Amino acid sequence: AQSVTQLGSHVSVSEGALVLLRCNYSSSVPPYLFWYVQYPNQGLQLLLKYTTGATLVKGINGFEAEFKKSETSFHLTKPSAHMSDAAEYFCAVTPYGGSQGNLIFGKGTKLSVKP
Amino acid sequence: ETGVTQTPRHLVMGMTNKKSLKCEQHLGHNAMYWYKQSAKKPLELMFVYNFKEQTENNSVPSRFSPECPNSSHLFLHLHTLQPEDSALYLCASSPGDSGANVLTFGAGSRLTVL
Numbered sequence: 001a002q003s004v005t006q007l008g009s010h011v012s013v014s015e016g017a018l019v020l021l022r023c024n025y026s027s028s029v030p031p032y033l034f035w036y037v038q039y040p041n042q043g044l045q046l047l048l049k050y051t052t053g054a055t056l057v058k059g060i061n062g063f064e065a066e067f068k069k070s071e072t073s074f075h076l077t078k079p080s081a082h083m084s085d086a087a088e089y090f091c092a093v094t095p096y097g098g099s100q101g102n103l104i105f106g107k108g109t110k111l112s113v114k115p
Numbered sequence: 116e117t118g119v120t121q122t123p124r125h126l127v128m129g130m131t132n133k134k135s136l137k138c139e140q141h142l143g144h145n146a147m148y149w150y151k152q153s154a155k156k157p158l159e160l161m162f163v164y165n166f167k168e169q170t171e172n173n174s175v176p177s178r179f180s181p182e183c184p185n186s187s188h189l190f191l192h193l194h195t196l197q198p199e200d201s202a203l204y205l206c207a208s209s210p211g212d213s214g215a216n217v218l219t220f221g222a223g224s225r226l227t228v229l
Contacts, residue, residue, distance in 0.1 A: 044158075049217060100146065100213070100218070103214065
């Protein structure tokens with residue numbers, strides 16, 4: 001069975017500092033991988049996704065993530081945090097060729113940005 | 116209106132009430148979903164509809180009854196709920212139900228069961 005582990009339910013960084021949100025997955029087949037962001041009182045929106053091809057994926061708002069098969073990881077990074085990045089971030093995985101019915105979300109990491 | 120719209124945004128109901136949540140998408144998508152978001156738990160997929168046909172029921176109790184009259188509208192009918200059903204209910208849509216598709220979410224309906 002698939003699973004997604006997001007290390008750290010809360011991460012706090014200073015404005016301008018590096019953001020690193022960790023995601024590890026378990027999947028018996030190659031995965032599709034996603035990061036979604038949820039701002040207060042809103043639904044989730046896609047930050048970036050990996051399906052096939054280049055393992056370094058760039059998303060919106062300066063975020064990027066790298067698929068590392070050997071480490072079964074898909075960590076999310078941003079070089080310089082902005083106050084507007086404060087939100088909750090969700091990693092999700094589904095098997096290659098699978099359906100949305102197989103999509104599994106992590107528990108989420110709440111990012112706080114200090115001035 | 117664009118995107119995925121959910122109404123009502125907030126709902127308080129007693130355990131014996133009957134209410135419905137509504138979701139509408141203006142994206143021309145063919146698949147629609149209900150998710151439950153509870154504190155400190157991962158998003159839980161409840162139902163998937165693809166071209167109006169239910170393709171996934173994730174062992175959801177029968178007190179939750181979905182309805183998808185067309186590809187643009189999705190309802191969740193609620194009946195004799197329990198306090199543990201209090202949560203944020205998110206509707207989403209996607210072009211199809213392939214796993215590579217991106218979900219577009221609504222803002223959610225916050226349900227409180229007294």
